[in-house]
Amino acid sequence: MDSLPHKNNPVKLEVSDVAVRYDGRTVLSGVTFDVHEHEIFGIIGPANSGKTSFLKTVNRMDIFNPAMSFTGRIRFNGKDIRKWRNVYSLRKRIGVVFPLPVGLPLTVYENVALAPRLAGVTRRVELDIIVERCLARAALWDEVKDRLDSLGSLLSGGQQQRLTIARALSQDPEMLMLDEFSIAVDPVTTMRIEDVLKELKKEMSIILVTNLVQQARRLADRTALFLNGEVVEVGLTDDLFSGLVQDQRTQDYLDGRFG
Amino acid sequence: MGQADSTSATCNTDDRRNLAWFIDKAVQVLVFIAGISAIVFIIGIFVFITKEGVGFILKSNYALSESVFNLLEDQKMPEDQLDAITVLEGKKFSTAEDLLKAVEGIIGVEAAGPYKEVLIEKSHDQPFHVKSFFTSPKWAPTSEIKPVYGTLALMVGTASVTGLAMLIAIPFSLGAAIYIGEFATGRKREFLKILVELLAAIPSVVWGFVGLSMLNPLIIKLFNVPIGLNVLNAGVILGLMAAPIMTTIAEDALKAVPDRYREAAEAMGATRWQIIFKVVVPAARHGLVAAVLLGVGRGFGETMAVLMATGHSINLPTSIFDSVRAMTATIAAELGEAAVGSDHYRALFTLGILLFLITFMINLSADLILRGVRKE
Numbered sequence: 001m002d003s004l005p006h007k008n009n010p011v012k013l014e015v016s017d018v019a020v021r022y023d024g025r026t027v028l029s030g031v032t033f034d035v036h037e038h039e040i041f042g043i044i045g046p047a048n049s050g051k052t053s054f055l056k057t058v059n060r061m062d063i064f065n066p067a068m069s070f071t072g073r074i075r076f077n078g079k080d081i082r083k084w085r086n087v088y089s090l091r092k093r094i095g096v097v098f099p100l101p102v103g104l105p106l107t108v109y110e111n112v113a114l115a116p117r118l119a120g121v122t123r124r125v126e127l128d129i130i131v132e133r134c135l136a137r138a139a140l141w142d143e144v145k146d147r148l149d150s151l152g153s154l155l156s157g158g159q160q161q162r163l164t165i166a167r168a169l170s171q172d173p174e175m176l177m178l179d180e181f182s183i184a185v186d187p188v189t190t191m192r193i194e195d196v197l198k199e200l201k202k203e204m205s206i207i208l209v210t211n212l213v214q215q216a217r218r219l220a221d222r223t224a225l226f227l228n229g230e231v232v233e234v235g236l237t238d239d240l241f242s243g244l245v246q247d248q249r250t251q252d253y254l255d256g257r258f259g
Numbered sequence: 260m261g262q263a264d265s266t267s268a269t270c271n272t273d274d275r276r277n278l279a280w281f282i283d284k285a286v287q288v289l290v291f292i293a294g295i296s297a298i299v300f301i302i303g304i305f306v307f308i309t310k311e312g313v314g315f316i317l318k319s320n321y322a323l324s325e326s327v328f329n330l331l332e333d334q335k336m337p338e339d340q341l342d343a344i345t346v347l348e349g350k351k352f353s354t355a356e357d358l359l360k361a362v363e364g365i366i367g368v369e370a371a372g373p374y375k376e377v378l379i380e381k382s383h384d385q386p387f388h389v390k391s392f393f394t395s396p397k398w399a400p401t402s403e404i405k406p407v408y409g410t411l412a413l414m415v416g417t418a419s420v421t422g423l424a425m426l427i428a429i430p431f432s433l434g435a436a437i438y439i440g441e442f443a444t445g446r447k448r449e450f451l452k453i454l455v456e457l458l459a460a461i462p463s464v465v466w467g468f469v470g471l472s473m474l475n476p477l478i479i480k481l482f483n484v485p486i487g488l489n490v491l492n493a494g495v496i497l498g499l500m501a502a503p504i505m506t507t508i509a510e511d512a513l514k515a516v517p518d519r520y521r522e523a524a525e526a527m528g529a530t531r532w533q534i535i536f537k538v539v540v541p542a543a544r545h546g547l548v549a550a551v552l553l554g555v556g557r558g559f560g561e562t563m564a565v566l567m568a569t570g571h572s573i574n575l576p577t578s579i580f581d582s583v584r585a586m587t588a589t590i591a592a593e594l595g596e597a598a599v600g601s602d603h604y605r606a607l608f609t610l611g612i613l614l615f616l617i618t619f620m621i622n623l624s625a626d627l628i629l630r631g632v633r634k635e
Contacts, residue, residue: 088528089528102519106541171528
């Protein structure tokens with residue numbers, strides 16, 4: 001039973017037959033799977049296979065982008081995300097970490113405190129607690145505790161990426177989506193962040209989009225392969241890597257024969 | 260030996276200066292001349308203005324003014340002698356000795372003897388007084404009796420019009436920049452950008468015309484004031500003139516903020532309002548300040564529209580319905596009338612230096628602020 005941890009947990013995100021279009025051009029279609037609580041759900045696939053578009057859709061980024069639209073149904077906590085009347089409250093429950101670290105032009109402290117501030121937390125004591133907790137959870141506190149007032153953009157790439165994670169955590173999300181977080185990060189930091197994710201999994205669902213097949217193998221409970229805008233396969237990560245694949249393309253991709 | 264010769268022969272045929280080489284040289288020379296001449300012209304103009312203006316500031320001469328005549332009368336100079344030297348009234352001498360000699364030439368050395376002191380010490384006449392130049396509201400350069408060159412009213416006139424213009428232009432242009440840069444998309448955005456740039460290209464005399472013939476009667480009717488050519492009129496016109504340029508620069512500043520900042524804030528659940536005011540505007544603040552400063556510089560330097568819309572009357576305004584006169588408009592209106600080389604003529608150049616210094620400071624600070632942006 002331990003190999004199927006997700007089965008015991010309630011469903012967090014239900015995705016059924018989702019297709020994403022930009023200016024009428026379909027970039028992703030036929031996406032159907034569930035993400036459970038306390039699960040790391042890996043999404044792998046080559047560039048331009050629709051992975052990032054999927055994350056943007058879940059976060060309803062289509063609202064501000066008139067070129068983008070999606071069909072199908074996505075339920076978060078059992079509620080259709082289209083029916084979410086206050087999209088900002090939806091986004092607050094879903095943290096996103098982008099491929100390139102985005103240190104907003106603010107201090108380290110303000111980067112993390114921004115979301116709580118926007119949510120109306122004004123007391124310095126409360127903010128201090130949130131900032132310290134989030135930085136600690138992102139394994140960054142020890143490195144930056146003496147330079148909270150320096151600009152976030154002055155940190156190293158790996159530190160900035162962990163700062164981004166800390167910022168995503170600052171709003172206490174129920175789900176965390178990471179989009180190829182290790183692109184601009186050295187291997188040592190990558191391993192540290194992976195350890196962080198394993199800890200975070202105890203508290204939330206995680207969708208991990210990655211270009212590293214081995215990263216999905218190390219972290220994900222289940223993995224989906226996106227290829228040229230379609231979902232080729234969704235399965236238990238252990239199964240996929242032990243050869244229990246249903247589609248030959250999955251095997252080819254995992255073996256590094258293309259992509 | 261023979262082989263070496265043939266190699267060098269091929270080298271020589273390859274090593275020809277062809278057409279491309281000559282074109283390249285010619286273009287280099289042309290560009291160099293154009294660049295250098297621009298700089299030379301600017302320096303030349305600067306030197307010309309400074310020479311005339313500084314000449315006025317440093318000018319000191321000796322003349323028999325009314326006060327000197329009064330003093331001579333007090334000292335009991337005979338009537339006939341006084342009458343005789345009135346021919347020298349208003350005539351300027353570069354040294355006191357020259358003046359004395361001229362007087363002596365008319366009434367004789369002996370007769371002039373007792374009045375030597377007065378003639379030398381009291382005849383000094385300096386048209387430029389630092390204190391009155393900056394603090395006197397009276398600009399009367401053509402006065403027959405005593406010309407006064409006070410620029411206070413002109414500076415206040417320019418500043419009040421520019422200030423009001425900025426009160427109007429800043430909210431409008433920042434609002435427009437935020438709308439175009441952050442909200443408008445696709446064709447609407449392109450259309451608006453073209454429209455704003457078109458507005459920026461409207462000649463200032465056309466704006467002046469609008470102020471004179473449209474805003475003037477409107478202000479008279481709306482506020483029931485006797486004259487519609489005043490600070491309000493010029494402020495509105497100048498605000499409308501400066502807004503398009505400020506919008507364009509402010510919009511560029513907003514565009515320079517990377518989209519990933521917006522996406523990051525958006526993913527965090529920030530509303531559009533929060534994204535713009537907590538993330539985008541702070542990130543673009545240098546560019547926005549520069550946009551405002553360039554607008555202020557434009558306001559100070561604008562001539563034709565303020566000449567037509569301010570009412571052009573020397574006045575320390577107490578309300579926005581008072582007519583004023585701007586520094587630029589004064590130069591434009593009076594330089595053609597002033598005799599070349601006269602005090603009036605030179606005083607206008609001094610006014611030009613003052614104006615130049617103010618706009619230079621404003622533009623320099625805008626530039627420094629923009630540079631600060633690039634360094635970050």
